[in-house]
Amino acid sequence: MQFRQLGLIGCGLMGGSFALALRRAGLVERVVGFSASERSRARAQALGVIDALADSAAQAARGADLVLLAVPVGATQSTLQAIAPELAADALLMDVGSTKTDVVAAARATLGERLPCFVPAHPITGKEVAGIEHAEARLYDNCLTILTPLASCGDDQLGRARALWSALGCRLRELSPEAHDDAFAAVSHLPHLLAFAYVNGVVASPRDQDYLALAGPGFRDFSRIAASDPTVWRDILLANRAGVLAHVQSFGQALQQLQACMEAGDGPALQQLIERARATRSSWTLGGIDQDL
């Protein structure tokens, strides 16, 4: 499996890393990129991540046998609409968005007879820093990539999508868009929301600067994801809001239980609740693979 031309739409951390990874694996001859941000366009060219700059998303898709959408999920529908007329019938079109129900709905609404080209993808990777200057060819190494193919998906496209992510070193799993969004509300979107709320709660205090100067490794790791890209996360939290808000409820109930034990001074019950969390977390490993936590 070899691609002649990647049309890269969105030249940020995820898109830039995808282009670098594809090149490194020798899977693509030429990369034509477009980004809505002028700064990203200039950097993508300066860094040599793309071979040619397109003036629009449509132009980036023109003549490409592989098109990757790496834009905030809120921009998916308008972007798909713009590129649909340019897509070749045998092109493989993928996204890397963190939500899938909304992306699939956008594809159904816009792609028409090119719907079979589309294989929705979500590689579970990233960094807490945004921008193509942080892109790296190894970002997708050993990560889990979820595909949520539609029933109408072309066999050829699905086969090439699987082969591509495998060639980049990803493990693959296929889910329905709904099962995907429910699970990622629980394990990704809710933690981001809680980390944003936590940091904002600290900042709201008159002693915030003093607090931050005293914070240690626990704070560092717990709050790392609060430094994530605001545009990307605004879109994710809005696109998957029903799922996220449902999981906020479960979290709130678990917090209530802990608080009630603290208020009652009930040490044994408090210890039991902490033990439940500890047992779960200490037996968990990333992707089921033993590695340094």
Added chain:
Amino acid sequence: MQFRQLGLIGCGLMGGSFALALRRAGLVERVVGFSASERSRARAQALGVIDALADSAAQAARGADLVLLAVPVGATQSTLQAIAPELAADALLMDVGSTKTDVVAAARATLGERLPCFVPAHPITGKEVAGIEHAEARLYDNCLTILTPLASCGDDQLGRARALWSALGCRLRELSPEAHDDAFAAVSHLPHLLAFAYVNGVVASPRDQDYLALAGPGFRDFSRIAASDPTVWRDILLANRAGVLAHVQSFGQALQQLQACMEAGDGPALQQLIERARATRSSWTLGGIDQDL
């Protein structure tokens, strides 16, 4: 500054690492250890962390010129009571507890004329795994250690405490016990409580195993502290419950603001709240020192 005999009370991660660090720095000749846990006692001896085993906390303190309490904070008062009669007048007595108001109150209630020996200490370090088998001589390297000395503290003891932690490679800061507990409620105790609640909320779902199999690096870092020692954290959350519950309120308000934006579909306001968290977290560095996040 050189110590003849360390009386180590509590042979877990923190206490064991302290003994190893002291030895490595060439600051102590002999370590006599006691632990309430038979398993820890046996391992401390087997691993050579202690030179001799004491039968009780009192025996570990007898004849020591340096005594370190490294027990869950809930055990502080009974331990201080047990060792007070054995303390030499010129001994330096310290703890490593994560709360200070309760520890200082316990010292005032039990130490009598030996109160000047006591210098409350909180080194901001740790691991999400407990037990002496995880102890390491470098655990205290480059960490911040907070001292909360009492007005009655002996000048000599305070001087030796400062010199000791500095010799272990720690930065030092002195705070009142109240300022300490308020700050650590915000930057440490609340994150732990939220991480426990978060993991318990996930576990409460019928799809929990599926969720955990899909979780990625964001989950890994956000939930790492949920694997912390249940006894230690039960005691901390109870000892500092008023402070922690006050900070739960600030967190709850910040979460409410984010939820309201999601419910209203208000993208610009949501982005602004996320931007506030991102700006704070991305400009923060551990101990003010630039290093890899």
